[in-house]
Amino acid sequence: MLLNLGNIKIHIEKDFSTACELGANIIKEKLSKKPNSVIGFATGGTPIPMYKHLIEMCNHQEINFSEMVTFNLDEYFPISKENDQSYYYFMRENLFNHINVNFDNLHIPNGLASDVEKECADYENLIKTLGPIDLQILGMGLNGHIGFNEPDNKFTQGTNYVALQESTITANARFFNSIDDVPKKALTMGIKTIMMSTEILLLVNGEKKADILEQALFGEISPHVPASALQLHQNVTILADESAVANILKRF
Ligand code: GLP
Numbered sequence: 001m002l003l004n005l006g007n008i009k010i011h012i013e014k015d016f017s018t019a020c021e022l023g024a025n026i027i028k029e030k031l032s033k034k035p036n037s038v039i040g041f042a043t044g045g046t047p048i049p050m051y052k053h054l055i056e057m058c059n060h061q062e063i064n065f066s067e068m069v070t071f072n073l074d075e076y077f078p079i080s081k082e083n084d085q086s087y088y089y090f091m092r093e094n095l096f097n098h099i100n101v102n103f104d105n106l107h108i109p110n111g112l113a114s115d116v117e118k119e120c121a122d123y124e125n126l127i128k129t130l131g132p133i134d135l136q137i138l139g140m141g142l143n144g145h146i147g148f149n150e151p152d153n154k155f156t157q158g159t160n161y162v163a164l165q166e167s168t169i170t171a172n173a174r175f176f177n178s179i180d181d182v183p184k185k186a187l188t189m190g191i192k193t194i195m196m197s198t199e200i201l202l203l204v205n206g207e208k209k210a211d212i213l214e215q216a217l218f219g220e221i222s223p224h225v226p227a228s229a230l231q232l233h234q235n236v237t238i239l240a241d242e243s244a245v246a247n248i249l250k251r252f
Pocket residue numbers: 042043044045046047073074138139140141142145146147148168172
């Protein structure tokens with residue numbers, strides 16, 4: 001089912017894997033029209049089924065990643081690339097090691113940069129130089145964060161160094177041995193960086209995200225719900241399962 005809100009289109013599928021297949025096809029189409037498309041990638045549990053579809057398509061030679069340029073949204077700080085909870089490791093494990101990418105074209109903020117402010121400025125400049133990002137993939141945190149842009153009194157601008165909120169540390173602790181191992185800070189593209197992308201693909205799954213998704217799309221546009229900024233973007237596609245849009249469907 002497709003809900004068309006003008007600048008935001010919501011594809012709703014019973015099964016989230018079907019929604020993710022649609023997402024993989026959107027990426028495939030982008031790369032077939034423009035092989036050197038700049039794609040912004042996201043981590044978290046939500047996009048994993050879409051990455052599985054992309055790997056499968058690549059195995060069947062239905063998609064070509066050889067010229068794709070990528071920028072990941074964020075990285076914990078401090079964290080080494082070898083740490084299996086780093087987003088660097090996550091992306092290789094869940095996607096990049098299994099597709100025909102050129103590793104020179106992949107960009108993820110450096111979780112061990114000696115000068116974090118410089119790392120953020122350099123990352124932002126590189127996005128400006130190689131961008132714009134043609135398609136930015138997003139997940140969303142339970143508090144409405146996108147990338148690692150936490151609820152705050154103002155929207156972030158460019159790539160920045162942030163402190164994670166307790167709720168995010170708790171939510172992400174499921175991937176670590178203990179909550180004490182979760183880094184307390186991160187480097188993330190800012191809301192403005194994300195908003196500069198030509199097109200955005202937001203993946204949302206499960207009833208636990210239903211309230212925050214409704215707030216993000218129908219509530220006040222506020223930095224207290226960072227994803228609400230997407231209401232101001234011209235081209236957003238949301239891929240969701242039925243439970244994630246349960247509240248939204250009641251509005252129609
Ligand atoms: C992390 C990432 C976000 C992601 C969020 C949601 O905090 N920095 O980019 O969207 O988790 O994760 P999940 O998809 O596992 O719910």
